[in-house]
Amino acid sequence: MTQEELRDLLKERTQKEKQIYIANVTGIDKDVLSRFKLGKINLYPALFAKLENYLTNS
Numbered sequence: 001m002t003q004e005e006l007r008d009l010l011k012e013r014t015q016k017e018k019q020i021y022i023a024n025v026t027g028i029d030k031d032v033l034s035r036f037k038l039g040k041i042n043l044y045p046a047l048f049a050k051l052e053n054y055l056t057n058s
Helices: 003-013 019-026 030-037 045-057
Strands: none
Touching: 003 030, 003 045, 019 030, 019 045, 030 045
């Protein structure tokens, strides 16, 4: 999965769940998650794996 594909999954999921909830569950800072969602940054591999695991397995 690419950064862009993960970003699209996050955008879809935040239509149903609050972004702050996703940040709390994954342990990713809400500001980092927000900048990633807006396309301003890419996630480090460890954070990418956490978010990918959460979005694809829940």
